[in-house]
Amino acid sequence: MNVTREEIHRIIDEIPESQLPTVLRYLKRFTDASDDPVQRALANAPLDDEPQTEKEKRAVQEGEADVRMGRTLSTDTLKRQLGL
Template sequence: MTAKEQLRHRIEAFSEEGAVEALRLPDLRNDPVVAAFRDAPLDDEPFTEEDEAALGEARADVAAGRTVPLDEAMRELE
């Protein structure tokens, strides 16, 4: 079975929702923001003890409910 035949077969199995999502994929290939992330170099900086401590604090804040909703944070930044 050719690649196009395989693709046709898979498309026929999509739900309507899946087809809508699939239609977006080719557009993403040309999106400059997606390209910037795709082409960015890997972050090879090591994860430090300081990073680990900050992550632990953030997780504790979330667990304790010490968070700010995004819309509220955005209003504060205006």
């Protein structure tokens, strides 16, 4: 399959802003040519395709509700609270 950088750039330009952090993490896998076997294993690990349990679904819903309600902490605040 012949794919050009321009085609990839065009697709990236269509990605919603809210999804950019996820896309960036994914794309970095291809540019981080690391010799670290753990990083390589993580980058090549298969996706988790097991269905979510009801408990997991509830936990995700609770987390999403927390985000919507603003019940979150910044990384800096959390580090400060943990004394890091």
